[in-house]
Amino acid sequence: MKKLRKPVYAAAGYNTVSFGSGRREFHPKKPRPGLEEYISEAGKGVIAQINDVNNIDEGVIGNFMAARFNRQGNLPGFIPFIDPALEYRPCTRVEGACGSGGLALYTAIKTICSDLADVVLTMGVEVQNTVKAIYGADILAGAGHYKSQRKNGHAYFFPGQFSDRAGTCYEKFGYDYMRKGMAHWYARAVTNARKNPKAQEYHNRIEDLVAAGMTPPNPKVFCDHLNVYDCSKVSDGCSALIFASEEGLQKIGIDKKDAVEVVGFGQSQADVTRLPEDRTRLTTTRKSVEKAYEMSGLGPKELGVLEVHDCFTIGGLLHVEATGVVGYGEAAGFVAEGKTAIDGEMPTNATGGLVGFGHYTGGTGVRQAVDLLHQLTGKAGDCQVEIKSDRPYGMLISMGGNDRTVTAMIFRQAA
Amino acid sequence: MTFDERLRNVSVIGAAGKMGSGISLLLAQEMAKQKLKPENKNVPYRLNLIDINEIALDGLMSYLRAQLTKAGEKTTVLLRDLYRDRENLVENYDIIAAFVDDAMSVLRLGTDLNMVKNSHMIFEAIVEDKNVKVDLLKKLDRLSDKDTVYFTNTSSIPIHVLNNEANLGGRIIGFHFYNPPAVQRLAELIAADRINPELKDMSLELAKRLRKTIVPANDIAGFIGNGHFLRDGLYAIREAKKLAPEYTLPGAIYIMNKVSQDLLIRPMGIFQLIDYVGVDVYQCISETVSGYIKGEDLKDDLLAKMVEKKVLGGQHADGSQKDGFLKYEKGRPAGVYGLDKGEYEMFDPEGWSGEIDKKLGAYPEGTIPWRKLLMDPKKNEKLSVYFKNLNASDSLGAKLAKAYLKNSKKIGEFLVETGVAKSADDVNSVLLNGFYHLYGPINDYI
Ligand SMILES: NC(=O)c1ccc[n+]([C@@H]2O[C@H](COP(=O)([O-])OP(=O)(O)OC[C@H]3O[C@@H](n4cnc5c(N)ncnc54)[C@H](O)[C@@H]3O)[C@@H](O)[C@H]2O)c1
Numbered sequence: 001m002k003k004l005r006k007p008v009y010a011a012a013g014y015n016t017v018s019f020g021s022g023r024r025e026f027h028p029k030k031p032r033p034g035l036e037e038y039i040s041e042a043g044k045g046v047i048a049q050i051n052d053v054n055n056i057d058e059g060v061i062g063n064f065m066a067a068r069f070n071r072q073g074n075l076p077g078f079i080p081f082i083d084p085a086l087e088y089r090p091c092t093r094v095e096g097a098c099g100s101g102g103l104a105l106y107t108a109i110k111t112i113c114s115d116l117a118d119v120v121l122t123m124g125v126e127v128q129n130t131v132k133a134i135y136g137a138d139i140l141a142g143a144g145h146y147k148s149q150r151k152n153g154h155a156y157f158f159p160g161q162f163s164d165r166a167g168t169c170y171e172k173f174g175y176d177y178m179r180k181g182m183a184h185w186y187a188r189a190v191t192n193a194r195k196n197p198k199a200q201e202y203h204n205r206i207e208d209l210v211a212a213g214m215t216p217p218n219p220k221v222f223c224d225h226l227n228v229y230d231c232s233k234v235s236d237g238c239s240a241l242i243f244a245s246e247e248g249l250q251k252i253g254i255d256k257k258d259a260v261e262v263v264g265f266g267q268s269q270a271d272v273t274r275l276p277e278d279r280t281r282l283t284t285t286r287k288s289v290e291k292a293y294e295m296s297g298l299g300p301k302e303l304g305v306l307e308v309h310d311c312f313t314i315g316g317l318l319h320v321e322a323t324g325v326v327g328y329g330e331a332a333g334f335v336a337e338g339k340t341a342i343d344g345e346m347p348t349n350a351t352g353g354l355v356g357f358g359h360y361t362g363g364t365g366v367r368q369a370v371d372l373l374h375q376l377t378g379k380a381g382d383c384q385v386e387i388k389s390d391r392p393y394g395m396l397i398s399m400g401g402n403d404r405t406v407t408a409m410i411f412r413q414a415a
Numbered sequence: 416m417t418f419d420e421r422l423r424n425v426s427v428i429g430a431a432g433k434m435g436s437g438i439s440l441l442l443a444q445e446m447a448k449q450k451l452k453p454e455n456k457n458v459p460y461r462l463n464l465i466d467i468n469e470i471a472l473d474g475l476m477s478y479l480r481a482q483l484t485k486a487g488e489k490t491t492v493l494l495r496d497l498y499r500d501r502e503n504l505v506e507n508y509d510i511i512a513a514f515v516d517d518a519m520s521v522l523r524l525g526t527d528l529n530m531v532k533n534s535h536m537i538f539e540a541i542v543e544d545k546n547v548k549v550d551l552l553k554k555l556d557r558l559s560d561k562d563t564v565y566f567t568n569t570s571s572i573p574i575h576v577l578n579n580e581a582n583l584g585g586r587i588i589g590f591h592f593y594n595p596p597a598v599q600r601l602a603e604l605i606a607a608d609r610i611n612p613e614l615k616d617m618s619l620e621l622a623k624r625l626r627k628t629i630v631p632a633n634d635i636a637g638f639i640g641n642g643h644f645l646r647d648g649l650y651a652i653r654e655a656k657k658l659a660p661e662y663t664l665p666g667a668i669y670i671m672n673k674v675s676q677d678l679l680i681r682p683m684g685i686f687q688l689i690d691y692v693g694v695d696v697y698q699c700i701s702e703t704v705s706g707y708i709k710g711e712d713l714k715d716d717l718l719a720k721m722v723e724k725k726v727l728g729g730q731h732a733d734g735s736q737k738d739g740f741l742k743y744e745k746g747r748p749a750g751v752y753g754l755d756k757g758e759y760e761m762f763d764p765e766g767w768s769g770e771i772d773k774k775l776g777a778y779p780e781g782t783i784p785w786r787k788l789l790m791d792p793k794k795n796e797k798l799s800v801y802f803k804n805l806n807a808s809d810s811l812g813a814k815l816a817k818a819y820l821k822n823s824k825k826i827g828e829f830l831v832e833t834g835v836a837k838s839a840d841d842v843n844s845v846l847l848n849g850f851y852h853l854y855g856p857i858n859d860y861i
Contacts, residue, residue: 134488134507135508137507138506150505150506154492155491155495156492221489221492
C-alpha cells in the first residue's frame with residue numbers, strides 16, 4: 001500500500017439544505033431550486049470562507065444521474081457558473097452512482113498529489129425531486145446492472161436490493177433482533193437530524209420514533225423486508241469543500257486548526273454486473289476500510305467519529321460492522337443500546353446520516369467529508385461530538401450501488 | 416352467468432358526471448386487472464361509458480388517463496409482477512405506460528345507448544330525477560339482454576319505485592357510492608323487497624373487487640347517508656333562522672357552520688358540506704325524499720331561494736369548490752352569502768365575524784382540528800376528554816354544539832327506529848366511512 005507522497009488537507013466546507021418531503025417548506029407542486037441554485041449556493045458558501053476565489057486551481061464535481069433527473073449533462077460547466085473567476089479552470093465530473101461524492105474526494109486528493117494543483121474546489125450534487133419517486137427508482141436503478149438486474153428487480157429497485165440483504169440477515173440473526181436495531185437506527189438518525197437545521201428530517205415530529213421504525217414491512221405496496229422508515233428519502237442538495245496542499249492551505253488563508261488532514265483512504269470497485277455473494281456482509285466496503293487503515297496505520301480503536309452510508313437502516317448496520325468497530329452480526333445490538341449516539345461509544349452519523357440528514361445521491365460523499373471536517377474542527381454546532389485526544393480520527397464511507405463503488409477516508413484535525 | 420363473465424362487458428350511463436366518472440375509473444381498473452390475467456388473454460373486455468354530454472366525454476377521457484396513471488404509479492409493485500413476461504417492459508415507466516394503454520383499450524366512449532347491447536351489468540348515475548331515470552331504465556332494458564342487472568346510484572329515490580315503474584322484475588339494486596367514488600370507502604347497498612337474490616351476492620362481490628365497505632340500508636327514501644345529512648342540514652338551516660334576528664342571517668350561517676366544524680370536530684362545517692354536495696343537489700334530495708316521506712317537514716324555503724338566485728355550490732371542472740352558502744378562497748370559506756343584497760359578506764376577524772367569535776366564547780380545552788385528530792392513535796381518548804370539557808362549558812358556542820350533537824343523535828336513532836338502518840352501528844359506520852366523522856352520531860358523549 002502506497003503512502004501519500006505529501007500531506008493533503010480539507011477545509012472550508014459547506015452543505016445546502018437537504019431538500020425534499022419532510023421539510024416543512026417542501027411542496028411537490030411548487031417550483032423548487034435546480035442544479036444551478038444548489039451548485040451556486042454551495043460553491044459560493046466555500047468561496048466565502050477563503051481569501052480569494054482566484055486561488056482555486058481546479059474543480060471536480062460528483063454527480064450520479066443529472067442526465068436523467070434534470071436532462072443535463074456536462075456538469076463541469078457549472079463550476080465557472082459559480083463565479084466568473086473560475087472560467088477556464090480545469091474541471092472534471094466524476095460518477096460512481098451514490099458513491100460519486102466519494103470519488104470526487106478521491107479525485108481531488110489525486111490532483112493535489114499530482115502537483116498539478118494546490119487548491120481543488122470539490123463538490124457533489126444531485127437534484128432528484130424532479131420526478132416522482134416511482135420513476136426516480138428507475139433512474140437510481142442505474143447503479144445496478146440494467147441488463148441483467150432491472151427486469152427482475154423490484155419496482156423500488158434499490159430498496160429491493162437492501163430488502164434482500166435485510167431478509168437474509170433476519171434469517172441469520174433473527175427478525176426481532178435485526179428489526180429492533182434497524183428501528184433504533186432510524187430513531188437515532190432522526191434524533192440527530194432534529195439538531196441540524198439543514199437536515200431533511202429537521203422538522204420531523206413523529207413522537208415515538210422507535211415504534212415507527214418497528215412498523216412491519218408490507219410487501220404488497222413496498223418491500224418484503226423494509227418499511228419506509230428504513231429508507232433514506234428523495235433529496236435535492238449540494239455539498240462542497242476545498243482540498244489543498246500545504247502551500248494551497250496557506251495560499252487561501254486557512255489556519256490549520258480550521259482544516260483536517262487526510263490520513264488514509266481506500267477506494268475499491270466491484271463488478272457492477274454481479275450481485276453480492278454474501279448478503280450479510282459489505283465485502284467491497286470492508287476492502288476500502290482495510291486500505292484506509294493500512295495507509296494510515298490506524299484501526300477502529302483510534303476512531304472517534306463515523307460517517308457511514310446508511311441509504312437504508314440495514315446498510316447502516318452493515319457499514320458499522322465493516323468498519324470493525326463491532327464484530328459480524330453485532331451492529332444491531334450495538335445501535336439498540338445507544339452506542340452510536342452523539343454521546344455514545346462510537347458517535348455515528350451525528351448530523352443524521354442519509355436517513356436523517358437526507359441523501360442527494362451524487363453529493364452525499366462530499367457532505368460526509370464536510371460534516372467530518374466540522375466535527376474534527378469543533379464546528380458541528382448542536383451535533384458536535386466530543387473528540388477525545390486518544391481517538392482523534394474520523395472516518396467516512398461513501399458507497400455506490402449495492403456495495404460496488406466504495407471510498408473510505410480517514411481525517412484528523414490538521415493542527 | 417358468473418360474476419366474472421358479467422364483468423367482461425359493462426356499461427356506465429351518466430359516465431361523464433361527478434359520480435359516473437369515478438365509478439368508471441373503479442370499473443376500468445378492475446376490468447384491466449382481469450384482462451391482464453394470463454387466463455383471460457383472449458377474452459375481450461369492454462367498458463362502455465355513455466353520456467349525453469359529448470364535450471364532457473372528452474374530459475372523462477383525460478380524467479381517466481390521468482387517474483389510471485396515478486393508480487399505476489401506486490400499484491407498480493403489483494404491475495411489475497403482472498407484466499413479468501413482457502420482456503420489453505423493463506422500467507417502472509414502461510410498465511405503468513403499458514398498464515394505462517391496456518386499461519384505456521377496454522374503454523368505449525359515446526353518446527349512443529345502443530352501446531349497452533352486450534352488457535350484463537349496467538351502472539346508472541344520471542340526474543336525480545325519477546321520471547328521467549325510469550325512462551332511461553326502460554330503454555336500456557329494451558336494448559340489452561333479459562338477465563342484465565342494474566346498479567343505480569340514486570341518492571333518494573326508493574329502489575322499488577324504479578323497479579316497478581321500469582318493470583325490471585327485481586334486477587335492480589341501489590349501489591350508492593359516495594362522492595368521490597374512487598376515494599370514498601363506503602357504499603350503501605339498498606335492496607328492495609322483491610329483488611333477485613343473486614343480485615345481492617353480485618353486489619357484495621362487486622364491493623369486494625372495488626374495495627368498498629358495504630352498509631346495508633333499507634329501501635326508504637334517503638337511505639342512511641342522506642337520511643342523516645338531509646335532516647342534519649335542515650336542523651342547521653332552521654337554527655340559523657332562529658339566530659338570524661340577533662346576528663343577521665349571514666352571521667347565523669357563519670355561526671352554525673363554524674360550530675358544526677370546530678366544536679363538533681367534523682371535516683367541514685355543515686354549510687360547507689351542503690356547498691360541496693351542491694345546494695341544488697341538496698335541494699333535489701330534499702324534494703325527492705319529501706315526496707316519499709309523509710308527516711315530516713323535510714323542505715325549507717331558504718334552499719329554493721338560493722337555487723333561484725343560482726347560488727349553487729358544487730365543483731369547478733378542476734375539482735375546486737364553487738361558491739354557495741359560503742364563498743371560497745384557496746378552498747377555504749372566506750365569506751358568506753347575503754340573500755338580501757345578493758352578494759357575499761367577507762369574513763372580517765377585526766369586524767363582524769370577530770365580534771361573533773367573541774360571543775361564541777372560548778373553545779373548551781382539548782379542542783383539536785379534525786385534520787389533526789384524524790390519524791391520531793389516541794383519537795378516542797382525546798375525544799372523550801374534549802367532550803367532557805364541552806359538556807362542562809356553557810359558552811354560546813358550546814350550547815349550540817351540544818344541541819347540535821343531541822339532534823344528530825336523535826336523527827341517527829330515528830333512522831334505526833324507522834327501519835332505515837338495521838342498527839346504530841350501521842348508522843355510525845356510514846357517518847364514519849362516508850362522511851369521515853371521527854365518531855358516530857349515536858354515542859354517549861353528550
Ligand atoms: N354528487 C354526489 O355527491 C352524489 C353522491 C351519491 C350519489 N349521487 C347520485 O348519483 C347520480 C349522479 O349524480 P352526479 O352528482 O354525478 O350528477 P352529475 O350532474 O355530475 O352527472 C350526471 C351525468 O349524467 C349525464 N346524463 C344526464 N341525463 C342523462 C341521460 N338521460 N343519459 C345519459 N347521460 C345522462 C349528464 O350529462 C352528466 O354527465 C344522481 O342520482 C345522484 O343523486 C350523487
